[in-house]
Amino acid sequence: MAPSLTYSVADVLAVAKLHPFYSDSQYPPDDDTIQKAREQAALTFKEADLQAQPLLRKKHLYTVVERLVGDASPQNTYRHNVYTSTTGGGGGGNSLFFATDVMENRRHRANFGTFLRNTGVIQRGDWVLTTHNAGDLYRSLDLMLEVLENAGGTLLAAGNRMPSSKVVELLQTYHVNTLTGDGSQIVQLVQYISTMTTGRDKIKLEKIIYTSEALNSVQKAHIYTVLGPVKIFSVIGSAEAGPYGASNPDLTPVDPSASYTDFVVDTRTNLFEILPLSLSESDRFASPLPEGETGIIAQTSLARLRNPLVRYVTSDIGSLHRLPEQARDIIPEKDWPFMRILRLQGRDSRFSFTWDGEYIEFDKLKKLMSDASFGVLQWQVILDKMEPSKEASIEIRMLCAERNETLLSRQEVVHHLHEFFYVYSSNEHRFRATFVDDLDGFERSETGRKVIKFVDRFTT
Template identity: 50%
Template sequence: MALDEKYFSLAEVLAVAERHPFYAPGVQYPPHKDAILAIREQVAARAHTPDLSSQPLLWKSSLYKTIERLVDDTDPQNTFRQGIYASTTGGGSSPKPLFFATDVAENRQQRLAFGRFLGTVGLVTERDWVVTIHSAGELYRSLDLTLELLENGGASVLAAGQFMLPEAVINLIIKYHANVLAGDSTQIVNMVHYISSLPKSEREKFKLDKIIYTSESLTPGQRAQIHSVLGADLMICSLLGSAEAGPYGFSCPNITGKNQSGDGTAAYEDFVFDTRLTLMEILPATVDEQDENQTPSPIPDGEKGAIAQTSLIRLRNPLVRYMTGDVGSLHDLPEQARSFVSQSAWPHLKVLRLYGRDRRFSFEWSGNYFEFSTLNLLMNEEIAGILQWQVILEKMVESPLESRLEFRILLTRGNGGAKEKISDRIKKFCYVDASLERKFGILFVNDMGDFVRSPGARKVIKFVDRQD
């Protein structure tokens, strides 16, 4: 992957961060382009070794608050609103959509470089025809992101989108002899479930040899089902990114070596990333959002902890020591990857072993992440009449590869007539459409005995995870 002047040094990123409202509360607006150019020239003129560990951590709550202020400010001096690529962040759980603004040129350059990288390591090839069922709309842009990345990698991509029925998607695959299906993990599982219902004569009309998925990791059971339906030789690959950082990691069995056999027993996913483009730190699990000035040092490679990310691509609106809300560890590339990675790139690549979301801050259901802080605000302050509530996430009895989300709610006396209004508000918050109704429920209970309680203090557990 060729790097050019569009990629920035850590010293440049930290210098811009010093004058950006994300990190300096007293600064009203981000620096304009001329000011950023002057900052880069100043950095180049002095010999300075940057110290990332001295930079305070950036948490989602602080970031979102600043973004909301900048978005609402229409003053012509507000550079945050000028020439930006915008997409939603926060996993869709915020009652008021917030987005992360990226410089348009920086965004396009990142997509070009990362897409070409996917081509050089063989995740996609010029022979691949990809049908993508990724989503778009309501500021969500995974469809155009996937299209551009895979096209830059050399593939031919057909934009099916999220509204095309499974039957139509299969017809598209057959008509154009597509060999790759892409989508978020929930979409992939649903499509594979549909394919499993087709008669053998229909399934023999097409051959998929690769799945490329995004969003939450596939479970071992889901991987086993995919291989059972589509064949043991099917390659399952994944892309990793966010609205805040853009695309930055990928998983491919040729390189990471995991789940090729289909047993999928590991409770993690390995992603390759380039340290010239993004820096990942693994911090102690004890880091606390309430301590605004903490500057923890990373723990050694191989140890599990909280992930902090610094982008060397985002300069205009820097991302420095950003707490992603995930748990992971860092590792070297396996030796088997040498046949796919050039010798020049090898020293710059690392493996991020991703274990999933940090349960202290959020949970995932059906492709969306829900922040506990936002859910608490909704249930405790924004909806009147709720005395007690609880959220239960569990495997579906009739479909163990999928999860059901249930809200249990105890209303204050005299509020029984508000059930429909409250239900509608919660469904809107959780983005429950017709396709998700069977996996979602709201139970209005009569007393505290209907809640799941802690065994010792008998407290109502706000979030109950029964997926394991």
């Protein structure tokens, strides 16, 4: 069978049965085995039943990924000719990646570029400057360069380490009309622009496209105050599924104070199930809720075949909706039946939170803070917003045992925290480690006076 832009549910399930993500197989199937599985699936006239497939959890997925990444056997096809996309998320140790077939990845990026053009995010003639990350195994810069070029834009690759003064110079010199970057990078640059005493009139931005980290209503208001009536778009994706959705205010207008973001998604490339909020870690199966109801999102990619992603529990909270009729003016008629709104309301706070575009998993953070060499007796995470920039800040408060020869110095503890949270020159001003003297140094509940492990002042 010829390569496809997307695959059928039957194709994906046929390969999943043979893959170590979902079976006891030692290695993923090779190309010949995948071909035979697809041919066999095509001979079966029974409709593929996605809900008969067990749910895939991140913990299990990356246990298998860790084994496959570390196995250099020639028979291990997981390591053959793949695009490596690091998981991020803070956690120390060796970086893991979800491996995608290189050619699948290229076709997916081309297809997603067309999607961005058809949803009105990018049009021919747009000049786009991107401040996305590159290096240290991060691939967001090359991802956004390629998909936005495929959509019809002309790109300038500033990257995340270029000084704000130089970025502004590029915006002015090349008459850039679109700025894209992680949410925190966008806010940081806008704050710099707000301090400029000359030259602001030479900045002609019309669009902002943010990724990775949601902008809250306060940050958006700050952007409008500084830049004027720009349109704020967003693109969503993950290491496992690649890019899969876009937010366009012309398609899905919302109340500026809303605590959610509406993303347009194409059900020909990704299927989304909304599972009950009562879903527990031990549940292997669950039936999806009707459209409009809120729950935990499970995702199946129809653009990934060699290493399939099936019923993957993302830990995001959201709901599915039909597009408003006004969107027909933008969406091509042939695409209309397949488009849906994925209303994203944030992470499931039982398992993780987001800072600087990274998913921070509580289990990994707890493991780090429990390291005996740290000597941490109690700790707390506080997400906040800086003034006047509205940037997202994070503070780690710690009550520690007295230092002795068996414990790391406080400086060494902070160094490990920097590694865990991926703190570097561009975000270090938004990170703080605080050592407190007693429990009064923590935010505590009003009733039981217990230390609140996670305090979120950013999204409230």
